Amino acid sequence: MPPPLELHLDDIVQTRKPHPCGGDTWRIVRLGAEIGIKCERCGRRVLLPRAEFERRIKRFVARGPAGPA
Numbered sequence: 047m048p049p050p051l052e053l054h055l056d057d058i059v060q061t062r063k064p065h066p067c068g069g070d071t072w073r074i075v076r077l078g079a080e081i082g083i084k085c086e087r088c089g090r091r092v093l094l095p096r097a098e099f100e101r102r103i104k105r106f107v108a109r110g111p112a113g114p115a
């Protein structure tokens with residue numbers, strides 16, 4: 047098992063599959079058992095179980111203020 051991914055509020059992530067609106071970057075807006083992400087293009091919020099969210103991530107675009115520099 048890989049270690050859990052470190053996530054912070056306001057991290058920006060790119061997903062493997064784009065949102066139907068065409069956007070593929072998301073801002074993390076909620077942390078917990080479910081991860082809340084907000085589409086940077088259309089502003090839609092989605093809640094995903096953490097494991098599901100981790101599978102969708104392609105890369106980190108930017109880290110939030112609490113993240114590594």
Ligand SMILES: [Zn+2]
Nearest residue numbers: 065067085088
């Ligand atoms: Zn969208």
